[in-house]
Amino acid sequence: MKTKSTRKTKAAALDRDHALYLLRSMIRIRRLEDKCAELYSAMKIRGFLHLYDGEEAVAVGVLEALTRDDAVVATYREHGHALIRGVSAGCILAEMYGKQEGCSRGRGGSMHLFDDKTHFYGGNAIVGGGLPIAVGLALADKMQNRPNVTCCFFGDGAVAEGEFHESLNLASLWKLPVLFVCENNLYAMGTALKYTQAVMDLARKAASYDIPSHAVDGMDVLAVEAAAKQAVEAVRAGEGPHFLECRTYRFRAHSMFDAELYRTKAEVEEWKKRCPIETFTQTLKSRGLLSEADLEKIERDVEGEIREAVAFAEACTWEPVEDLTRFVYSERRMS
Amino acid sequence: MQQLGMGQAVNQALREEMQRDSRVFIAGEGVGVSIHDSPMLPTAGLLGEFGPGRVKDTPVSEAAIAGLAVGAAAAGLRPVVEIMFNPFFTLASDMIVNHAAKLRYLSGGKSTFPLVIRMKSGAGFGAGCQHSHNLEAWVAHCPGLKVIMPSTPADAKGLLKAAIRDEDPVIFIEDMMLYFAPGPVPEEPYLIPIGKAEVKREGSDVTVVTWSKMLGVAMQAAAQLAEEGIDVEVVDLRTLVPLDKETILQSTRKTGRLVVLHEASRTGGFAGEICAVVMEEAFGSMKAPFRRVTGPDIPVPASPPLERFYIPDATKLVAAVKEIV
Numbered sequence A: 001m002k003t004k005s006t007r008k009t010k011a012a013a014l015d016r017d018h019a020l021y022l023l024r025s026m027i028r029i030r031r032l033e034d035k036c037a038e039l040y041s042a043m044k045i046r047g048f049l050h051l052y053d054g055e056e057a058v059a060v061g062v063l064e065a066l067t068r069d070d071a072v073v074a075t076y077r078e079h080g081h082a083l084i085r086g087v088s089a090g091c092i093l094a095e096m097y098g099k100q101e102g103c104s105r106g107r108g109g110s111m112h113l114f115d116d117k118t119h120f121y122g123g124n125a126i127v128g129g130g131l132p133i134a135v136g137l138a139l140a141d142k143m144q145n146r147p148n149v150t151c152c153f154f155g156d157g158a159v160a161e162g163e164f165h166e167s168l169n170l171a172s173l174w175k176l177p178v179l180f181v182c183e184n185n186l187y188a189m190g191t192a193l194k195y196t197q198a199v200m201d202l203a204r205k206a207a208s209y210d211i212p213s214h215a216v217d218g219m220d221v222l223a224v225e226a227a228a229k230q231a232v233e234a235v236r237a238g239e240g241p242h243f244l245e246c247r248t249y250r251f252r253a254h255s256m257f258d259a260e261l262y263r264t265k266a267e268v269e270e271w272k273k274r275c276p277i278e279t280f281t282q283t284l285k286s287r288g289l290l291s292e293a294d295l296e297k298i299e300r301d302v303e304g305e306i307r308e309a310v311a312f313a314e315a316c317t318w319e320p321v322e323d324l325t326r327f328v329y330s331e332r333r334m335s
Numbered sequence B: 001m002q003q004l005g006m007g008q009a010v011n012q013a014l015r016e017e018m019q020r021d022s023r024v025f026i027a028g029e030g031v032g033v034s035i036h037d038s039p040m041l042p043t044a045g046l047l048g049e050f051g052p053g054r055v056k057d058t059p060v061s062e063a064a065i066a067g068l069a070v071g072a073a074a075a076g077l078r079p080v081v082e083i084m085f086n087p088f089f090t091l092a093s094d095m096i097v098n099h100a101a102k103l104r105y106l107s108g109g110k111s112t113f114p115l116v117i118r119m120k121s122g123a124g125f126g127a128g129c130q131h132s133h134n135l136e137a138w139v140a141h142c143p144g145l146k147v148i149m150p151s152t153p154a155d156a157k158g159l160l161k162a163a164i165r166d167e168d169p170v171i172f173i174e175d176m177m178l179y180f181a182p183g184p185v186p187e188e189p190y191l192i193p194i195g196k197a198e199v200k201r202e203g204s205d206v207t208v209v210t211w212s213k214m215l216g217v218a219m220q221a222a223a224q225l226a227e228e229g230i231d232v233e234v235v236d237l238r239t240l241v242p243l244d245k246e247t248i249l250q251s252t253r254k255t256g257r258l259v260v261l262h263e264a265s266r267t268g269g270f271a272g273e274i275c276a277v278v279m280e281e282a283f284g285s286m287k288a289p290f291r292r293v294t295g296p297d298i299p300v301p302a303s304p305p306l307e308r309f310y311i312p313d314a315t316k317l318v319a320a321v322k323e324i325v
């Protein structure tokens, strides 16, 4: 059983294009989330909105380890995952607006992004609800001899649900190709990890099901990517599930209603010093891989992308209420 | 009289009962340290007043939350636990349906389970169907559970206090939209008996039976219909189980017409039960076919206009009443 602690980022040669891609991806998520917050204040987006600021390195690093055919299961804090997986910012925003051109036709909203083309099996508002589904997706791949991996994201809060334990056990027992990715941001709503887990070293949970696990610095995109690649490789090789605990932090409130009385400003500021975007920017600059001009171009491009996405969502349309009963059941005949 | 939202009224009930009876404790996700800092919410301030020994923040573990209530109730305490939203009931349901509801019967009456499960429900805040799904008919279908769905802050206070003192498991469902609609609540402690409906408006032409948030819709429609000379009697069930058949039958025998209004979807909804009771026991007095005004048979959509369409409104109720009057 391997339960390794945080690995050091290797200072090995880093491909410039790849590095810029990682940085751009994290910035795309951050700017999309910033825009969501703004649109929420403007009441364009309703319901519960959970933003990913601070955790970008997790989605970006992990998704980089997957192929187009692999499946992804995420939580209600999933805008970034959908975006990096390849769902357009326009379709994501349209979904949050509740418009029919949204990736779930406006029926799901912020917590229920879904996209079949990119094998993005959802946003899920049920804490822990994604894990058993990931087991099923992986089972289907295994039964049909497909070389795919299912990547399942969930929070530290989900570790307390029975579905977590049942899923890890079954995936291990049947040697299913699942990568379990725990986004440990230390809080489940306002409840700190120390109040929810008797054993706070979450990687050890996986070890108890004989699942190889690693804890990785979730603020370091290269570390996440390296760990994810290694784990995915092993999963794809038929070794059974792997578990990755990404130690991270959410900079913003849990959702848009959160007075944040459960943590100090100083704690948040301390973590912000480890902002995955800023630290990676510094790393790249110090290695001479990123110029101010590069950075400006990325920001400009992303700004354009988000501007277009908002314009798209604004121009999208409401589904007519007559269509309301569509898609409760399949419109296909029996196969 | 004090004006409180339903969350505040629930808060007052919890506080009074915790002061009165040291066996009462609360547990749930964020019932102590909440992300919210609003006095409108049900458990605000209780941690400060009663401490972590009796206000227990739990991990995200619905099965264990419901289960701890079952065990603690059997062993002499009076747990009031919270399942954050009605759809999460499914994760807690084994402990509620297979245990809380059945163990008293299974033990030949040798054990009792004086516990309360509080849940938020209701559509209208754009959160989508995994947060908005009214499942009262599911729990009402399980013998052994009592089911309360108050429509006013004052009823919520008196009914919750009664539920906490009751000897049986009670499912107490609060529509979240009602947290933010203040109404008069008596300051002093009082109980409202479980199993008693209330005629919230007297009328002679048609009976509208409803509960929870839909009471507001019924009252609004009744006011509109009054202008057109149709006199609506509004029966607020307050408690679904045990069902106050007497009040329903008295009203329907008087008016001879019945419309049942609920937000939950139609098929298998609790309106069917009300209609069946009236059919079986007051058929001879009825002058017209019954009508149900309910949410459609779909999951609650997140999209604002679609969600608005989902929730029954006064226009739909007025139309249904006019069909049979």
Ligand SMILES: Cc1ncc(C[n+]2csc(CCOP(=O)(O)OP(=O)(O)O)c2C)c(N)n1
Pocket (backbone or CB within 6 Å): A077, A125, A126, A127, A128, A154, A155, A156, A157, A158, A159, A183, A185, A187, A188, A189, A254, B029, B060, B062, B084, B088, B091
């Ligand atoms: C089954 C279930 N129980 C409770 C909730 C309410 N809830 C929403 S988010 C959350 C905290 C989850 O924390 P975590 O898994 O750490 O994810 P994070 O929000 O930190 O990303 C809770 C309890 C829910 N959505 N689903």
Ligand SMILES: [Mg+2]
Pocket (backbone or CB within 6 Å): A155, A156, A157, A183, A184, A185, A186, A187, A188, A189
């Ligand atoms: Mg968390």
